[in-house]
Amino acid sequence: MDIxxxxATILGHRTPDPLQFAFAGKSSAHAGRxxxxxxxPEAQIARMDQLLASEPIPGRARCLxxxxxxxxxRCTFCSFFQYAASPDWIHGYLQGLWQELENKARQPWVQAAPFDAVYVGGGTPTDMSAGQIQELGQRIRRLFPLSADCEMTLEGRLNGFNDDKFDASLHGGFNRFSFGVQSFDSQVxxxxxxxxxxxxxxxxLQQLAAADAAxxxxxxxxxxxFQDxxxxxxxxxxxxxxGAHGVDLYQLIEMQGTPMARLIEQGKQPPPAMTPMKARMYAYGAQTLEAAGLTRLSVSHWARDARERSRYNALAKTSADVLPxxxxxxxxxxxxxxxQHRDLPAYRESFTRTPxxxxxxxxxxPQAARDGLLKAAFDRxxxxxxxxxxxxxPxxxxxxxxxxxxxxxxxxxELRADSAExxxxxxxxxVNMAQGALTALAGRTGAPSSLMQQHKEATHAAH
Known part of the structure; x- marks a missing residue:
């Protein structure tokens, strides 16, 4: 490789302070090509039919x-808001989702091997009723082959997540909960x-953690x-x-078209932190968590005890198959x-023509398997x-x-003979380094972002 x-977009800058100044800014939420x-549509449907009738790749992890x-x-930083929650809209949506679950669960590819992790995200899944949450979990467990230790995560907000919903989630089979706190500070x-x-x-949060149920x-x-x-x-x-069992530390990635961007343009909010300050904040968080005895599972996730594995995030961001x-x-x-279609009418209408x-x-x-290995390595x-x-x-x-x-x-x-940390x-x-490695291997000075990268950037901003 001729570097x-x-x-500097790939190599980084030579600087006495690489934490703050190695790159101009974070390149994207996730690396990819x-x-x-x-x-x-005809080609897509034919390819989907073929995939779901095929055999899974041996040894490859699988998620739902x-x-x-x-x-x-809608949070001000979110660029992925779709629909306001209402009981009628959620009820109607779930009827289509039940149909999709049934359609996909019957396919040979789906039934051929167990799934290692399930993630119910959004949006705000905890805006569903207690009964709907329980039914969703039970349908997933009934229809899909899950591994014996499958991690099954429900994402949402603490607001409105009462004891009835918590109990219903557990009865539905959910065994991990992820809440988007973002900041505890009331002004922020x-x-x-x-x-x-x-x-x-x-x-x-203290009540849920103290329950010690998941x-x-x-x-x-x-x-x-406002977050200094x-x-x-x-x-x-x-x-x-x-007392919460794990935490993800994510830096804010400013997305155009968000309410936050408009409020800043109008002078109603101060601008978010610049990259050097975000670098210092990351360093403080990482060092403080590790000094407190938490285990770092990835560059952005820390666990208080061995029950927290962050399995879906580790797999889905890198190399696993993910059935949407x-x-x-x-x-x-x-x-x-x-x-899949974001627009609800388009989503519902599609079932009249195809599953x-x-x-x-x-x-x-090209070299997708190799790219997955690289992304997993940089994430760890x-x-x-x-x-x-x-x-x-080799x-x-x-x-x-x-x-x-x-x-x-x-x-x-830190470089060693056959490894680097x-x-x-x-x-x-x-992320900059992972994208740089992918770009360098491709022999280009730039690489197009993938379809899934665009989706992950949007969902990362929403969460």
Whole structure:
């Protein structure tokens, strides 16, 4: 690999402070590259029929993603809001979702091997009624083959998630809960249009964690308007005091067209943090969590105990097959990426013509399996050449070695004979580095984002 053709967007800058200044900014929410799109509905349906009649790729992890596209309130930073939650709309939507679950569960590809993780996301799945949540969980468990230790996550808000919904979720088979807290600070929460203030969030989180019925996980965003470094330090302290079992730390990625962007343009909110401040916030969070005894499972996720595995996130962001279910869901089958209709009328109408509500589909990128190994490695923060050799890529570490040496010189990783570990700075910039590695291997100075990357960026902003 000749790295002289690459500029600082791939190599990073030589700087005494790589944490804050190695790159100009985060390149995207997730690394990825695209394959060949299938542009006609007929081609998409024919390919889907073929995929669902095929055999799974041996040894490849499998997940289910179910999308519930309703929220009572649109958060100011969200670029993925679809529909306001109402009992009638949710009821009507679930009738179509039940049909899709039945259609897909009958297919040979689906029944051929167990699924390792299930994630019900949105939107705000906890806006469903207690009975609907329980029924969804029970239908999934009845229709789909799940592994004995399958992680089954329900995402949502703490607001409105009462004891009846918690009990119904457990009876439905959910064994992990992920809540988008974003910040505990009341001023930050008001500005972001979150529904509860700090004391209510903290009280409910402590109740759920103390019940000890399942891992309780929260997301925290850093870089929000009104969230200075002192506020972020209180957010980390509040998480530690809450008793919750795990936390994701995500930096705010500013999306055009969001309410937050308009409020900032109108002078009604201060701008979010610049990248150097977000880098310092990440470093404080990571170092404080690890000093408190939490285990880092990825560059963005920490666990308090062994029950929290973050299995879906680790698999779906990297190399697993993900069967999508519901309007706006995205996934991939045997490496073929697909997204389903976001528009509810289009989603419902599609069932009059075909069992598959596909909006877009893309064939695998060249070297998709290798790309999955790379993305998984950067997400963990460890690039293991021996693991890559066992996975069928014996030359990958050596091929990347010139780039790895350049990153080591820039303070982004520690390089060993057959492995490399990202430094704290490298973990902050892991997405840029993963995208840089994919681009370098492709022999281009830039790489198109994939269909699934676009979906993940949107859902990351929504969460």
């Amino acid at each position: 002289s053709q690459f500029d 695209g394959g060949r799109p299938l542009t006609t 993603y179910v999308h519930i596209p309703f929220c009572r309130v 929460r008001r500005a972001a249009k979150r529904l509860d203030l700090r004391d209510a969030v903290m009280s409910r 891992p309780i996980i929260i997301d925290l965003l850093f870089g929000l308007p 470094e002192a506020c972020w330090q209180r957010d980390i302290a509040d998480f530690l005091a809450s 279910l519901g309007a706006g869901a995205g996934g991939n089958i045997n490496g073929v990426a697909l997204m 598959w509500p596909i909006a877009m589909m893309m064939e695998p990128a 923060g460890i690039l293991d050449g021996n693991l890559w050799t066992r996975a069928g890529e 030359e990958l570490f050596q091929t990347l070695s010139p780039l790895l040496k350049a990153w080591a010189e820039r303070g982004l990783l 990202l430094t704290l700075a490298g973990r902050f910039w892991s």
